[in-house]
Amino acid sequence: MSEGGDELDFSVVDPTLDAGERAAVIALLAECGLDYEENIEALVVCRREGRLVACAGLECNIVKCVATCPDYRGENLSLKVVSEVVALAHERGHTHLFLYTRPENVSVFAGCGFYPLVEAPGYVTVMENTPIGIRSYCNRLKALRKDMPRIGSIVMNANPFTYGHRYLVERAAEACDWLHLFVVAEDVSLISYRDRYALVAEGVKDITNLTLHHGSQYMISRATFSAYFFKEKGIVGDCVSAIDLLLFRNYIAPALGITHRYVGTEPFCATTLKYNEDMKYWLQADVSPAAPVAVVEVERTTATGVPISASEVRRLLRNERFDRIAEIVPPATLDVLLKNYAPMRRRSVELPPGASEAEGWQTLASLPGGSRQ
């Protein structure tokens, strides 16, 4: 042990299991004017003579809640704690990392191998741990660019693909010279990404002026928009959607020459409604050096008088109302729902409308992400 008491002791704790460490970290963050973020899976804590002097949190590939005790600044503790959390992330298989910080602290993390991506002005900056991440992504997009006057775009989760999605794509493709359609890639929805993407591909295959894209870390992902996936927590903060929308406006839209973004009106879900409102501001207002992207809201199409929505499909799915689902989704979606999302139902069973096998849904509800968008 060092006589001078300057030994730093790093350890990794699980905040869900270690209430004591969690409380200490919450206190340190409060001292630094930061809030503790839920969903943190691991915390790197740095102690000196038993006292907590620095911490850094990790949620999948996102570094959050990095703080250094004000008494110990100027010793590069943040560099050490970030190095530790980067190594921890790497051990857990996350090599491409994102970091949220206040804009005034960007220089600290620039010294830790992180590069700024986008800033929600005055509130938060998102950085990534590679100098070429967004650049190589945009270079891959540029290869798919169409040089035409009116280039539309849609980003959809399609959880699952309905006639409503089909209607939105048709309207946008009619109105534009070319349409870029992105499927949200983050795999935390009820319907798996593989199934969602395949159903969108099947559902739009006859539309000829369209490019279908896999989503990426840079759009509606855990990294750009974590709160979207935790709708039950209530309204998403302004800055959260600002990050996602400014990434789209500053990088993705210029790479593909996108001039318009299409979205369905939102009669049901408060989070999506707020996202649509934020979209009009962050894509169109004078808040970015990048050209504005015009936002076009398309009135949702209806079936038997009710607007079609994917959340309604999921509700009907929980109640096994395949007869009602068949009215609002294409046959391919219905097939996949029957095959992959009705656990107690054998594939060979013919569909008797209104049949009830409610107990099967206990299994589904317990799946990770089962209750989320």
Place this chain on the structure above:
Amino acid sequence: MNIVRDSIAGTLESNDLLVKVSPAQDEGLELHVNSEVIHQFGAQIEAVVRETLSRLGVTNALVLIEDKGALDCSIRARVQAAVLRASDATGIDWEALS
């Protein structure tokens, strides 16, 4: 030597460097150097990294360097460690590492 997975070696401490090696996104070698002393020593750091990669027979890879003023011997050692961790090689040619 084939690069088949992501790896890291080194630290961000003063006089050290962090080396990240990944499979190539496109054919060939893509190298990016960031250094606190990029204006004085950027070309020298890049030359040492390229020579080390060449002796290890690495021709397809993405290599990112975050340098904190490391000496050439440290740069060589960290690049070698990152490449060995990222490669599928079983028999290592220690002569090439000398």
